[in-house]
Structures are given as C-alpha cells and as structure tokens.
Amino acid sequence: MPMVLDVISENIIKHGSPLALKGSEVSSWAKGLDLPAKGEVLFYTGGEYQMLPFIDSLVKTITHLDQGSKVFSMMMGARNILNKTGFSPEKMYASVLAKDKDRYNSVCFKAAKVLKELGYEFCYSGNEELYSGALLYELGYLQDMEDYVKRVVEVIKKSGAKTIVCLSPHAAEVFKFVYPKMVEGFDFEIRTYVDLVWERRDKLAKLQSAESVVIHDSCRLARELGIHQELRDILVSIGADVKEAPMNREWTSCCGGPIKILFPELSHVIGERRVTELKESGSAHILTSCPYCLSALEAGRAKGDSAVVEDLIEFLYRGVKA
Amino acid sequence: MTVDLRKDFVNYAKSLNAASEDKNIRTAISRAVTSYRNTVTETLERFPHTPALAEEVQEIKRQSMANLDNLLETAMASVERNKGKAFYAKDHQAALDIALGIIGKGKTVVKGKSMLGEELHLREYLEDNGNEVWETDLGEFILQLRKERPMHILSPSIHVPREQVAEVFTKFFGKVVPPDIAEEVKVVREFLREKYFTADVGISGANVVAADTGAMVIIENEGNVRLATGAPPVHIVMVGVEKLVPTFQEAMKVAEVTWRYAQYGVPGYVNIVSGPSKTGDIEKVTTYGAHGPKEFYVIFVDNGRNEMAHEEKFSQALHCLRCGGCMYECPVFQVTAGHFGHTYMGGIGAIWTAFVSGGLEKAAPLLYSCLRCGRCVERCPMSINVPAMIGELRERVIYGKEQG
Ligand code: SF4
Numbered sequence: 265m266p267m268v269l270d271v272i273s274e275n276i277i278k279h280g281s282p283l284a285l286k287g288s289e290v291s292s293w294a295k296g297l298d299l300p301a302k303g304e305v306l307f308y309t310g311g312e313y314q315m316l317p318f319i320d321s322l323v324k325t326i327t328h329l330d331q332g333s334k335v336f337s338m339m340m341g342a343r344n345i346l347n348k349t350g351f352s353p354e355k356m357y358a359s360v361l362a363k364d365k366d367r368y369n370s371v372c373f374k375a376a377k378v379l380k381e382l383g384y385e386f387c388y389s390g391n392e393e394l395y396s397g398a399l400l401y402e403l404g405y406l407q408d409m410e411d412y413v414k415r416v417v418e419v420i421k422k423s424g425a426k427t428i429v430c431l432s433p434h435a436a437e438v439f440k441f442v443y444p445k446m447v448e449g450f451d452f453e454i455r456t457y458v459d460l461v462w463e464r465r466d467k468l469a470k471l472q473s474a475e476s477v478v479i480h481d482s483c484r485l486a487r488e489l490g491i492h493q494e495l496r497d498i499l500v501s502i503g504a505d506v507k508e509a510p511m512n513r514e515w516t517s518c519c520g521g522p523i524k525i526l527f528p529e530l531s532h533v534i535g536e537r538r539v540t541e542l543k544e545s546g547s548a549h550i551l552t553s554c555p556y557c558l559s560a561l562e563a564g565r566a567k568g569d570s571a572v573v574e575d576l577i578e579f580l581y582r583g584v585k586a
Numbered sequence: 587m588t589v590d591l592r593k594d595f596v597n598y599a600k601s602l603n604a605a606s607e608d609k610n611i612r613t614a615i616s617r618a619v620t621s622y623r624n625t626v627t628e629t630l631e632r633f634p635h636t637p638a639l640a641e642e643v644q645e646i647k648r649q650s651m652a653n654l655d656n657l658l659e660t661a662m663a664s665v666e667r668n669k670g671k672a673f674y675a676k677d678h679q680a681a682l683d684i685a686l687g688i689i690g691k692g693k694t695v696v697k698g699k700s701m702l703g704e705e706l707h708l709r710e711y712l713e714d715n716g717n718e719v720w721e722t723d724l725g726e727f728i729l730q731l732r733k734e735r736p737m738h739i740l741s742p743s744i745h746v747p748r749e750q751v752a753e754v755f756t757k758f759f760g761k762v763v764p765p766d767i768a769e770e771v772k773v774v775r776e777f778l779r780e781k782y783f784t785a786d787v788g789i790s791g792a793n794v795v796a797a798d799t800g801a802m803v804i805i806e807n808e809g810n811v812r813l814a815t816g817a818p819p820v821h822i823v824m825v826g827v828e829k830l831v832p833t834f835q836e837a838m839k840v841a842e843v844t845w846r847y848a849q850y851g852v853p854g855y856v857n858i859v860s861g862p863s864k865t866g867d868i869e870k871v872t873t874y875g876a877h878g879p880k881e882f883y884v885i886f887v888d889n890g891r892n893e894m895a896h897e898e899k900f901s902q903a904l905h906c907l908r909c910g911g912c913m914y915e916c917p918v919f920q921v922t923a924g925h926f927g928h929t930y931m932g933g934i935g936a937i938w939t940a941f942v943s944g945g946l947e948k949a950a951p952l953l954y955s956c957l958r959c960g961r962c963v964e965r966c967p968m969s970i971n972v973p974a975m976i977g978e979l980r981e982r983v984i985y986g987k988e989q990g
Binding site: 401402403404405406407483487488514515516517518520521522523526527529530533534537538 | 595599602603606915917918920921922954955956957958959960961963964977979980981982983984985
C-alpha cells in the first residue's frame with residue numbers, strides 16, 4: 265500500500281494531526297480571543313483549515329523531489345523520502361508560504377468572530393484539541409480509529425460541553441455517524457458552523473451592494489448532512505445574489521479533494537472541471553463551506569483565472585469587519 | 587498492510603492520468619453525460635411511476651438475494667421443464683468449461699453484449715480453443731477489432747470517434763469505409779448478417795431471469811440479440827445468479843426499471859426466451875428447432891456472487907441493474923472512463939472487482955481512487971450505498987479480512 269497513507273494514519277494516532285502539526289501551531293489563531301476552555305458549546309476546528317497549506321506543500325514537495333514518477337514517490341511515503349534526501353519535514357513545512365499559512369489559519373479566527381457577533385458563547389480546547397480522525401475513517405484505518413477516538417473524546421469531555429460546533433463537515437460527519445458506533449454514550453449534539461449562522465442569519469450585517477455569488481455545495485454537507493438550503497438562506501438574508509451551478513445541492517459535483525494525496529493530478533483535473541461548472545452559473549465568486557473543497561477549488565482555478573474562491577466564513581467575516 | 591500494491595498503484599495512476607488527458611474520452615463522455623441526464627429526466631417525466639417502481643424493485647432484489655439458493659433451484663427446474671438444459675457454474679473456470687463442453691471446437695459463435703462475458707474472458711477462451719467468435723453489439727465489435735476492453739458497460743466503445751472506427755473498418759474489411767456513421771453501421775450489418783445465419787451457436791446474457799417460468803429477459807436496441815439468439819441452431823445463455831427473481835411479473839418490473847435508467851427510454855426490443863424453438867403444428871407432435879434454436883442451454887454463473895449475497899454489508903451490491911447511471915455521475919469516471927475499473931467500472935465496479943473479478947488486490951487501486959463523494963447513490967435506482975462499501979473494503983485492504 266502507498267506508504268503515505270501509513271504515514272498519515274500514524275501522524276494522526278501519534279500527534280493528533282494528519283501532518284503532525286503541533287497543538288500550539290494549530291491553536292495560534294485563538295491568541296487574544298480569550299476563549300474559555302470550558303462551556304456549554306464547544307467550538308471545534310479539528311485543525312483542518314490550519315492544515316491545508318501543508319497538504320499542498322506535501323504534495324508539491326514530493327512532486328518536486330521526484331519529477332520522473334510523482335506517483336511512485338507518493339507511494340514511498342513522505343517521511344522516508346524526505347529523510348533520505350536530506351529534507352526534513354520541518355523544512356517542508358517551512359516552505360509553506362506565509363500568506364497561505366496566514367489565510368488558512370485565520371479562517372478559524374474569522375469563524376469565531378462571526379459567531380461572537382451573532383451572540384454565541386463557546387469554549388475551545390486550544391493546544392489540546394485533537395483532529396477528529398476523519399481521515400482514518402476515510403482511508404480504512406478503522407481499527408486504529410477505535411483507539412484514537414477515545415483520546416479525542418477525553419479532550420472533548422474535559423470541556424464539559426454538550427454541543428459540538430464543527431467548522432468542517434467531515435468532522436461533523438464522523439462525530440455524528442461514526443463516533444456513536446465506537447464510543448459508548450457519545451451523545452453530544454453535533455452542529456455545524458453553518459447551522460448556527462443560519463439560526464441567527466437575521467442578525468448578520470447586510471452587504472453594501474448586491475454581490476453575485478455561487479455556492480459550491482460540499483458533498484458531505486449536502487448529501488450526508490442534508491445542509492444546502494441553509495447556505496442559500498444565509499446568503500440571501502445578507503442581500504447576496506445567489507446564482508446556481510448546473511449541478512448543485514444533493515447533486516453537487518465533488519471538488520476532487522479526497523484523492524489529492526494519492527492521485528494529485530487527477531484530483532486537480534476534477535477540481536478544474538468543477539470550477540468551470542460553477543462559473544457556468546454566471547458568477548465567478550465561488551463560496552464553499554468545507555476546508556478541503558476550499559483548497560481543492562483554489563488549486564483547480566486556472567492560472568490567471570478571474571474566479572475567486574472563498575470559504576463562507578471568510579465571506580461573512582467581511583461583514584463583521586465593516 | 588496486507589498486500590503490497592505499490593507497482594499496481596503506479597501503473598494505475600499513470601493510466602488514469604493518461605486517460606484524463608485523452609481528448610476523445612473527454613468529448614465522448616461529456617456528450618454522453620449530457621445526453622444521459624436529458625434522456626432520463628425526460629423519460630422520468632413521461633413515466634412518473636418509475637421511481638416508485640424502482641423502490642419496489644429494490645425490495646424484490648433484496649428478497650431474491652436472501653433466497654438465492656431456492657431461486658436457483660426453481661429456475662434450473664423451470665429451464666429443464668421447458669426442454670432446455672440448465673447448468674450451475676461455481677466459478678470462472680467451471681463456467682468456461684461448461685460453455686466449451688457445449689460448443690466444442692471449430693465452431694462459429696455469435697455473441698451478444700455481456701459484462702459476464704467480459705468477466706470470464708469468454709470470447710478469448712473460446713477463440714483459444716479453436717472457435718471463431720463474433721461480437722455482434724456494434725460497440726463490442728469495434729473493440730474486438732481494436733483489441734481493447736470496454737470503456738463503459740452500456741456504450742463499450744464510447745471513447746472511439748467515427749474517424750477511428752472508419753480506420754479500423756477500412757483495414758478489416760479491406761475496402762475504404764468513410765468516416766460516416768451510417769456507412770459504418772451498414773458494413774457491419776452486412777458482414778454480421780451472414781454470420782448469424784451460418785453460426786453454429788449464439789450466446790447471450792440476460793438482464794433478468796424469472797425463476798418460476800425460466801424466462802430470460804434480454805433488453806436491446808440494435809436487434810443483434812434477436813438475431814444471435816434466434817438464427818443459430820444452439821442458444822446458450824450465460825447469466826450471473828444475481829439476475830434471478832421469483833416470478834415473471836417481478837421480472838417485468840425489474841426490466842422496466844433497468845431500461846428506464848439505462849437510457850433506453852423505451853427499448854427497441856425486449857427478448858424473452860424460455861426454451862428451444864418448437865412447433866406442434868403437424869399432428870400436435872411437439873418438434874424442436876422450428877425456426878429458432880433446437881437446443882437451449884442456460885449456465886448460471888456464481889463466481890463469488892453467492893459469497894457476496896451472504897455478506898450483509900455487500901449483498902446490496904448484487905442489486906445492481908447495470909444501468910450505468912452512476913458512472914455518468916461519477917467525477918472520476920467522467921474524466922477517465924473505464925480506466926477507473928477492472929472489467930466492472932466505477933465505484934460499484936470496485937466492489938464487484940473485489941468479489942468476482944480479481945479480488946481485493948485488483949480492487950485496491952480502484953477503491954482508493956473513489957472520491958466517496960456519494961453522487962452515485964443519488965443516481966442509483968437501487969440506492970446502492972457504494973461509498974459505505976468502499977469504506978468497508980478499504981478497511982479490509984488495510985487489515986486483511988476480519989475473521990468470522
Ligand atoms: S450501481 Fe446503481 S446506478 Fe450504478 S449501474 Fe448499478 S444500478 Fe445502475
């Protein structure tokens with residue numbers, strides 16, 4: 265099997281992050297917000313947005329190291345290659361552009377700000393927060409996941425929360441459908457960020473002028489969690505002109521993200537096609553609500569393409585600032 | 587990790603990348619996807635009872651798979667009662683042996699389109715054993731000449747544009763065939779017409795089989811199946827056991843749902859064959875081989891299906907009607923066509939590969955190129971939860987099959 269999968273699963277199990285990011289790094293966005301560690305509602309990032317630039321860097325670094333057979337090197341596992349050729353993982357991480365790192369790191373900050381604006385109170389596990397393990401589930405490492413989730417649950421329990429608000433639909437999916445099967449008494453209420461915003465959408469600041477936007481429904485959000493009308497309601501309520509792509513809601517086309525690590529080229533082609541499809545709506549301002557969609561569509565945007573890809577969080581935050 | 591598949595992954599990824607750059611595949615599939623979506627929307631409007639019927643069919647399939655052993659017994663008895671001969675083939679080799687036993691050597695065989703035939707490499711096997719075999723479905727005929735494998739279960743040669751068809755026909759027929767579709771269809775028609783009437787054996791699959799009557803239902807548009815199963819003196823049906831349903835009425839329901847989602851709208855022909863051709867017109871003495879075949883054989887092929895039927899998490903995959911709808915909605919298939927597959931294609935194909943056509947090793951690369959995006963489930967008239975099964979099989983790839 266491609267060793268890169270083993271590396272990722274090992275990272276999750278050992279470090280609580282698919283790319284072995286440090287807790288302090290993952291939680292750095294929250295500095296200055298003074299979020300309590302305990303409360304009724306737990307704000308859960310799972311480190312997913314924070315991880316995005318590093319995934320791209322992993323793919324790029326490996327591609328760069330072995331031009332001849334990109335895929336083969338993927339099979340060898342990142343860590344091995346990096347060690348053999350004298351590249352340290354740290355160096356790879358250091359190669360991530362500061363602007364990318366800042367952008368993706370700040371998504372969590374922006375999400376927290378928007379929720380605060382809407383009057384929500386919540387806590388955050390900070391340094392201790394662990395990744396949900398969604399990739400273990402995705403990639404078939406279910407037995408490892410069974411052990412791993414116990415640790416995640418411990419951290420969650422420490423917060424004393426009854427409700428978990430997930431930024432990523434992937435985290436929401438596993439908390440909702442997989443955890444209850446693996447952990448006895450896992451009876452937290454699982455909400456998504458979109459849910460919470462939707463409930464208080466009337467309080468959102470209105471747009472200055474009616475911008476036209478198109479929604480890329482994330483597969484997990486639209487199909488597994490059944491959330492798609494909510495996104496439209498939110499955008500309409502702030503005065504956006506919502507355009508629709510030919511394939512949307514439960515018929516949405518996948519961004520290609522899930523196979524990015526093993527089949528990067530193909531993933532890219534699929535992302536590109538989705539961007540084209542979205543633009544057929546008449547709007548080139550693409551909004552999504554999933555970290556992987558965000559990153560895959562960004563990558564799928566052709567060079568010099570006028571399309572703008574943003575997370576709903578980023579879009580709404582502009583209203584908060586104004 | 588139980589199997590080391592690095593090499594396979596590399597070759598597979600290369601073929602996917604090459605396919606995704608192939609302009610023919612791109613154009614052909616985009617056209618096909620648009621036309622599929624349009625036809626299905628249109629026909630569902632025209633026949634609005636279809637989704638409810640599909641739900642009924644899901645239940646028919648569920649019960650049939652739970653009763654597979656009984657159904658098989660009943661169906662075999664029905665075929666025998668109809669003066670046909672019924673066989674059960676446990677595996678791949680048994681199926682080929684039985685077919686070859688009936689056919690022998692030095693025969694001419696005309697064959698209808700069948701995914702089971704692909705699974706068994708039937709044509710190649712019969713050819714290697716000294717027979718002349720002709721694919722009669724136009725798409726498969728083109729692939730036979732090009733020595734390629736199908737790129738879609740319903741439109742096998744979807745990736746070959748008319749210019750390339752003209753090229754291969756010109757070479758094969760030894761005369762200039764222009765890149766004109768009507769002309770291309772015509773030369774094949776003339777060529778195969780002669781084959782139908784001189785062939786010793788006709789082979790077909792079946793879309794659904796009614797156990798109570800032993801009726802084989804075969805849906806088609808071209809008319810090649812009528813000829814291939816009607817003209818030669820021997821007709822052999824090779825069919826997977828998952829096609830069995832209890833009654834004729836139920837078989838009709840399955841057939842209608844199949845053709846509706848398989849983009850036939852209304853199919854040109856629905857063949858129902860239950861036994862050899864016969865007449866009692868002279869003195870009421872039943873005589874076999876009137877106009878159609880004198881001999882009728884049915885080979886029910888298991889080859890892993892029964893095992894699948896007994897696995898709670900996978901038996902639903904046997905409900906597949908092979909309508910092909912999921913493939914059109916699959917973002918990976920849309921850019922790679924049948925390269926995302928190994929005989930059976932797309933996500934559902936990965937499941938089938940694991941059980942009947944290559945095992946977990948061949949399935950592994952397919953399993954990991956699935957996005958698990960779930961749009962296939964939206965499309966599937968049987969609501970087969972392919973992403974869930976992909977997840978289960980990935981687990982088996984990582985840890986090996988759990989005991990018990
Ligand atoms: S899995 Fe469903 S949609 Fe796909 S071919 Fe089978 S029946 Fe059709």
